[in-house]
Amino acid sequence: MTFAPLDPVRLTADLIRCPSVTPAEGGALVLLQSVLKGAGFDCQRVDRNGIPNLFARWGEKGAAKTFGFNGHTDVVPVGDAAAWTHDPFGAEIVDGWLWGRGATDMKSGVAAFVAAAVDFVTQTPPDGAVILTITGDEEGAGRDGTRAILDWMEAQGEAMSVCLVGEPTCPDTLGDMMKIGRRGSMTGYFTAEGVQGHSAYPHRAKNPLHALVALLDRLTEWPLDGGTAHFDASTLQITTIDCGNPANNVIPARASATVNIRFNDAHTGNSLSDWLATHAEAVETETGVKIGLRCEISGESFVTPPGDFVALVADAVQAETGRRPDLSTSGGTSDARFVKNHCPVVEFGLVGRTMHQVDERVELAQIAALKAVYGRILARYFA
CATH class of the missing domain: 3.30.70.360 (Alpha-Beta Plaits)
Structure with a gap:
């Protein structure tokens, strides 16, 4: 079967139109489950205490090499909707920018790694497995989001060898920073x-x-x-x-x-x-x-020491963007603080200037470039 490349911009827009303000699912995980199932992923909802979560795996359970992505589809409230230039859930595209709550944090990141993973496994099936863990509770308390997925994975004998969290990490320009730890x-x-x-x-x-x-x-x-x-x-x-x-x-x-x-x-x-x-x-x-x-x-604070995995991600970022990312531990917390107990984890994503703001938006070219980075990371990991 031939699969057309998955458009990450269109997928981001579809996700923005899902009003998934924490802890509402809003249709976002239902949409992603449909897309991933169609590409041959085994999908499981791992909801806990009313919090929606999605686990998806392509390839055999227990594969020796298993690459993981982690992200979230929940968003913070829009605030004063009348203050927005465009409908916060309208996903309008104007002058090369996609507007809406979650455009930057982090529906674009989820769309980019979903699109990269789908294209990769359908066009060049790897010798190994790809796992996606997507929560609806990153912007909330976090007790029943990624932690619930990881608890379920442990009980089911599922494991990631390494994991990349797709949160926004770049201060000014795509490619200028990745996170190798958090305070x-x-x-x-x-x-x-x-x-x-x-x-x-x-x-x-x-x-x-x-x-x-x-x-x-x-x-x-x-x-x-x-x-x-x-x-x-x-x-x-x-x-x-x-x-x-x-x-x-x-x-x-x-x-x-x-x-x-x-x-x-x-x-x-x-x-x-x-x-x-x-x-x-x-x-x-x-x-x-x-x-x-x-x-x-x-x-707790943690760091993934520079080594093969960090270098692989940094090399892919540089190859696609022309910039060698700074290795940083700055900023607030993310769900990487839970993943680090499971496997080595790093973070790389978009420029985060407008996240949580009125008129949150993302440049279309960044979404496409981020998908390309993720695709290159997958190709190099399974080479």
């Missing part, structure tokens, strides 16, 4: 319990805000580190301080503060949690204000 992310929630009183008689009260200010000053006084071989310095940011006090002459009884830490491989989420707790206990002892702490660790 860890965690949030610390502090609550301070003092004694309410009149602001004119502070000796009769215990001000929880003073305790929190002292604590936050300690946490921000010195840098966490100076960076490591593959990472910039870790950062701690105060994101909110609250007490809900409407009166200017009352010392409140309670107050709270939140900090977010993006950390490198000099730390773990647990070591930083202990560090926060140590400082909280010290301030509690000094002030007599009880300070509670709750930590949420979104992901």
Whole structure:
């Protein structure tokens, strides 16, 4: 059977027209399952706790060489739809650009790797397998998205040898950056319990805000580190301080503060949690204000060391774009933080300038070029 090349621009447009705002499936995974089944992929929905996920494999289960792609079809809300130049779910093409929510993050990336994989296995079937893992829960909590697929794969004896996540990675020009790791992310929630009183008689009260200010000053006084071989310095940011006090002459009884830490491989989420707790206990002892702490660790830092897999991807990017990508660990978190426990993982995708913005859009030429990069990666991997 002869298959015509799959147009990634048309597929991206079809996906944009699916209103898949987290956690709604919106028809996006149904569409992809239909396309992939038609190309001979074995497809399984791996939904968990109402979150939609898709697993698709071409080739034999347990193949010695199995290349994986990972991505998501869910998108963030559009915000004020009236502020958009074009319908956020209209997928309009104007002056060489495709407009719509998810155009950059990351329906174009999914369309590009689906199109590259379909063309590759139908035109030059490899000695091995290709696996696509696509979730509807990357923009949400992430508990039942890629993690659910990986849990299911482990139970079923499915495995990827390596994986490429198709998130936007390039700051300015297609080809200028790929991700070989990510910083860890965690949030610390502090609550301070003092004694309410009149602001004119502070000796009769215990001000929880003073305790929190002292604590936050300690946490921000010195840098966490100076960076490591593959990472910039870790950062701690105060994101909110609250007490809900409407009166200017009352010392409140309670107050709270939140900090977010993006950390490198000099730390773990647990070591930083202990560090926060140590400082909280010290301030509690000094002030007599009880300070509670709750930590949420979104992901640990990781790096895929430069080697054969990283070089293969970088070589393919350079061959198609003319640019050697910088190897970076910058930015926020992605689902690569889950995949790294399964197999070596890197990320490469489009320029991400308009992601999550009003008037999100992608240049048509970038989508075609990204498909070509992914196709070359597959060809070189199975050569």
